[in-house]
Amino acid sequence: MRKNGRKADELRDITISKNYVMHPEGSVLVAFGNTKVICNATVENNVPRFLKGKNMGWVTAEYGMLPRSTNERMRREAKIKQSGRTMEIQRLIGRSLRSSVNLDKLGERSITIDCDVIQADGGTRTASITGGFVALCLALRSLESENFSSANVIKSFTGSVSLGKVNGEIILDLDYEEDSNAETDMNFIMNESGNFIEIQGTAEEGHFSHEELNKMVFLASQGIKKIIEIQKNVLNNYE
16 A cells, blocks of 8 residues: 555545736646645747747746755756756656647747746656646636637647556556655656657666556556546636
8 A cells, every 4th residue: 555545546636726826827836745836837929039930839848946845955956057857857848738739829929837846745747747737728818819719729638647666566646755766667748638748767676568568558548537637627617
């Protein structure tokens, strides 16, 4: 039995609180168990140089961990001195969220999703993608007008979850203790049609079989279906 009595195929308690910060066009606090991330979406009426004049938009992301989001204080990162891990995660978030949007229907606008981890207990990148998508949708809603429909811009709901092989067992949605002891560590990003956007995985402490990979794919699919249901419920609640 896992911490808090979770079964192998059970997600942590997931909550997404809308409008957590008052200034951004879209903002949420997302919690995967004890992992908590603030996701803020900012809309700007410009695009990167390579998109100018093409009537297309852009979606990107930045990611960071606050100094006491972990057990021991970590040094605050300056943007020019970001770690390789930070850059890899924020690029993953950006790729994942861009895949959910019809950039040609966004107009010449850029949306930046800032994902700030305020408390880390495993799965910060999967929480950032999941919460970042909701913040992105809220930002698009803020642009709603006669000439702009957020529904036309969103291509597909997108969610993410981690999996791993711990003590020989495949388990869903790892917390930090499970992740740090995993023989295999995987992150899945999928859309609401059940199609893959990206898979990250490694077996640093062992290996995994074809059968175990199939089980991870199945559990990820089931987990992300539930995550997307949570996203939809949050966005359908207009309070």
